[in-house]
Amino acid sequence: MAAPEQGDLGLLDDAAAQKLLVATVPAHLAYAWRDGTPRNTPIWFHWDGRAVVMCSPSNAPKVKVLTQGDPVAVTIHGGLALRRAPLARDDRRRPHRRYASVA
Numbered sequence: 561m562a563a564p565e566q567g568d569l570g571l572l573d574d575a576a577a578q579k580l581l582v583a584t585v586p587a588h589l590a591y592a593w594r595d596g597t598p599r600n601t602p603i604w605f606h607w608d609g610r611a612v613v614m615c616s617p618s619n620a621p622k623v624k625v626l627t628q629g630d631p632v633a634v635t636i637h638g639g640l641a642l643r644r645a646p647l648a649r650d651d652r653r654r655p656h657r658r659y660a661s662v663a
Contacts, residue, residue: 580636581607589614590633594625605636 564570571577586602593599601622606613612634616623626632 580638581612583636583638585637587612587614587634587636589622590635591622591626592630605634 572581587605588600589603590598590600599622603614603616614634
């Protein structure tokens with residue numbers, strides 16, 4: 561059986577995808593602004609089993625742009641992606657012991 565292709569909703573059945581869909585981290589919403597410049601903003605979401613639900617204040621700038629039905633991209637990163645280690649290093653050019661577990 562062939563692997564699902566990018567954009568195939570069957571990808572959401574994968575165990576890793578299911579874990580991310582219930583994660584308590586924000587998603588990132590990417591879209592194009594009116595002048596065509598890219599935007600990528602964190603946004604809280606809820607997976608209801610059928611759709612990713614996102615909410616924003618009605619006066620948020622992105623709402624005016626997103627009501628046009630233009631394409632968007634949504635990414636959800638695992639928790640480790642949010643715990644970036646500072647670049648503190650000791651003299652041996654290894655991550656400082658305080659940050660070694662997340663480096």
